[in-house]
Amino acid sequence: MKKEELKELLKDMSLKEKIGQMLQLMGVFFLEDADSVLTGPWQSLGIEEEDIRTAGSILGTYGADTLMKIQKAYMEKQPHHIPMLFMMDVIHGMKTIFPAPLGLGAAFDPELAERCAAVAAKEASVSGLHVVFSPMADLVRDARWGRVMESTGEDPYLNGRYAQAQVKGFQGEDMGQPYKVCSCIKHFAAYGGAEAGRDYNTVELSEHTLRDFYLPAYKAGIDAKAGMVMTSFNTVNGIPASTNRWLMRDILREEMGFDGVLISDFSAIMETIAHGYSADEKDAAKKALEAGVDIDMMTGVYAGNLCKLVEEGEVEEAQIDECVLRILELKNRLGLFENPYKDADPKKEKTVVLCEEHRRLAREAAAKSFVLLKNEGILPLDATKKIAFIGPYTNNKEIISSWAVTGNVSDCVTMEEAAREVLDTVHTTYHAGSPMLENEYELIGFGGILAHDVSEAEQQKMLAEAVAAAKEADIVIMPLGEHYQQSGEASSRAMIDVPEVQMRLLREVAKVNENIVVVLFSGRPLDIRELSRTAKAVLEVWFPGTEGGHAIMDVLTGKVNPSGKLSMSFPYCVGQIPVHYDAYSTGRPDLEGKKEKFRSKYQDIPNEPLYPFGYGLSYTTYEISPVSLSSEVLTDEGLVEASVKIKNTGKAAGTEVVQLYIQDITASVVRPVKELKGFQKVELAPGEEKSVTFVIEEPMLRFLRADGTVGSEEGKFHLWIGCDSMTENMAELQYSCKRK
Ligand code: NOJ
Secondary structure: OOHHHHHHHHHHOOHHHHHHHOEEEEHHHOOOOOOEOOOOOOOOOOOOHHHHHHOOEEEOEOOHHHHHHHHHHHHHHOOOOOOOEEEEOOOOOOOOOOOOHHHHHHOOOHHHHHHHHHHHHHHHHHOOOOEEOOOEOOOOOOOOOHHHHHOOOOOHHHHHHHHHHHHHHHHOOOOOOOOOOEEEEEEEOOHHHOHHHOOOOOEOOOHHHHHHHHOHHHHHHHHOOOOEEEEOOOEEOOEEHHHOHHHHHHHHHHHOOOOOEEEOOOOOOOHHHHOOOOOOHHHHHHHHHHHOOOEEEOOOHHHHHHHHHHHOOOOOHHHHHHHHHHHHHHHHHOOOOOOOOOOOOHHHHHHHOOOHHHHHHHHHHHHHHOEEEEEOOOOOOOOOOOEEEEOOOOOOOOOOOOOOOOOOHHHOOOHHHHHHHHOOOOOOEEEOOOOOOOOOOOEEEOOEEEOOOOOHHHHHHHHHHHHHHHHHOOEEEEEEEOOHHHOOOOOOOOOOOOOHHHHHHHHHHHHHOOOEEEEEEOOOOOOOHHHHHHOOEEEEOOOOOOOHHHHHHHHHOOOOOOOOOOOOOEOOOHHHOOOOOOOEOOOOOOOOOOOOOOOOOOOOOOOOOOEOOOOOEOOOOEEEOOOEEOOOEEEOOOOEEEEEEEEEOOOOOEEEEEEEEEEEOOOOOOOEOOEEEEEEEEEEOOOOEEEEEEEEOHHHHOEEOOOOOEEOOOEEEEEEEEOOOOOOOEEEEEEEOOOO
16 A cells, blocks of 8 residues: 555544554454463453454464454454454564574574574464564673573674664565564663563663663664564663653654654553553553554553543544554555465465474574583594483473473474484483472463472482483583573573572582583573583583474584574673673773782672673684784774684684674773674684684764764774684774864
8 A cells, every 4th residue: 555545544544443553462352262372461451342343463373274364354343444463472483493592692693593583484474473573682781680581692783783684584675575574673672771680670771871782782673674663661760661752752763763663562551550650541541652652562551541532632633643654554564455364374384384494494593502611622522432411401392492482392302302313322321310490499481380399209219310320421411401481581580590409410420420511501691600610511502492402412413513602791600790791991990910909899709700701612723813903093084904814723614703892992981891893703624714804984983972972082992803702812993083
């Protein structure tokens, strides 16, 4: 449809019908037996039959047959036969589940993320969906927050590259094309800044931290033309995001130029009452509308109050028209007025979903997401050795994250299944060794409290069998880690360690065999001081997804050389959080080697994280030359090339992530000690050497200056090129501004 036709349609709609477009419900409201995933608190919505008849979109329901049925029945009754939008949380894959986003971030490979998003879009679209609530572009610095798993990490530049790539993967050039869906950037804004890592908690940020660190990744997704944005649950400096005019109108719409559909998070408009910001539902509806929120997700706040507000002259109908036009435009961009079913196709759903090609990509992506944290020469595995697998993840299919709500655990390949394909079937043994969690640990999943009781006698038996196997083995592989429901939404943890029952198993095994390789599953950085002291090698595999087992064996056996790098620091311990590499300078930095009292440091732990951002080992070694600059002076009219040579000095072929960091040494506001400004993945055969060049230009030096403008400032800059954020391979650059 042409824009003019959409406007005509809008003119012809009744107020009630328009408000219907702004209501989002779940599939069960339309089809009793529709498979629906409830991703927020169930509540009574106080809506009427007519609201349901005109509700403009659905969340949480998928399946070509189901959604086609709902669409047909709905359109017949909808006064103007306007099609519905079907939305779903497709976070890291639809049915073919890719590694959890924090793992994908560790691949330092936005192009890979784009390919994964394109596959997810294809599977989602044939399953009848039009919009995916992804990517989550929230910056994260606090590993206690369960949702760090859904983020690509602590760095604004890296997150921005991923947000952009994923939007491109989901939407392609035109979301109306076959197998494309609309992407929804979330959660605007700064949801990752929740105080003390407790989900839904307050966010207090200075404007320069908000603008320089938290906002850029959303902006990158918006620049990539994401069709939707979702608000966040939190307050930002005292005002709930979902009713925050400044955030939504001034920043998102005006400054960032977002002209798509803005949806609230699940009941977030209503929750502004509990925040103590809206007096009641009517007040909340008015404030959210004034902020320009187009769709109310799963409450009756808009449906029950907007009509009254217009009638009483409290809000202009034109404000509602503005929202509804945006929703109609999105439906139009997706081509739904011409084909309301878009790609929904029950036959294709069967052949496309989880096809071999998709599984292959899942395996590749997972292997690339793994980070080798430690290796004392024990990996890759010597397959002639006698190997025992001991740990609760040995033969466990629960290796997709709690946010893979469309995926099936039963489709996953376990480590044992994969190991049996490649290792000696006579001598290799497999044992759980312990339950995943202590009996007392209370875990509430999407469906309520999850029981995991294993009797004391059974636990003793498991342990005894494991220790006996460890005694017999040359090498023990220990697949340990968090339960998959210990991270994700509403899964904050104060103690971010491997469950104690598994640590006991590790200690007992270590008493009889020192050749331990830990394969670590987690949705967040954990406190692994003891674990990494005990094991000879530690491979972080996150929640690796459907093909996790195969990918892990590919890396353990050396078929794939690990190349992942942490996109979020592993803290030394909880007391150090938030810890991130791009901290601001202090007046009393802790100088290496100096034992001085009056320094910014702890008495009992180091300042440095256990494993820093950008860190990850390989089965080979690399040598990097000093940084060479094409000129020592950069101007705003030119560029400088910063280059290094990197050589593979080991025996295995490998891929290294070469990273560029910059520091603005003196500025009108204090700047971070280091900021990632570029990275390149370089493949190198043994003995091979390559040059890597980064182009430095003025826009890379910009920040929110003391006078409130964004720009760069003249002066000296440090510039590092290396293999992690601790690199000392530095050069100095002078920046001078000609266009004054
Ligand atoms: C709440 C979550 O915060 C958000 O990420 C998700 O997309 C919605 N629920 C819908 O499930």
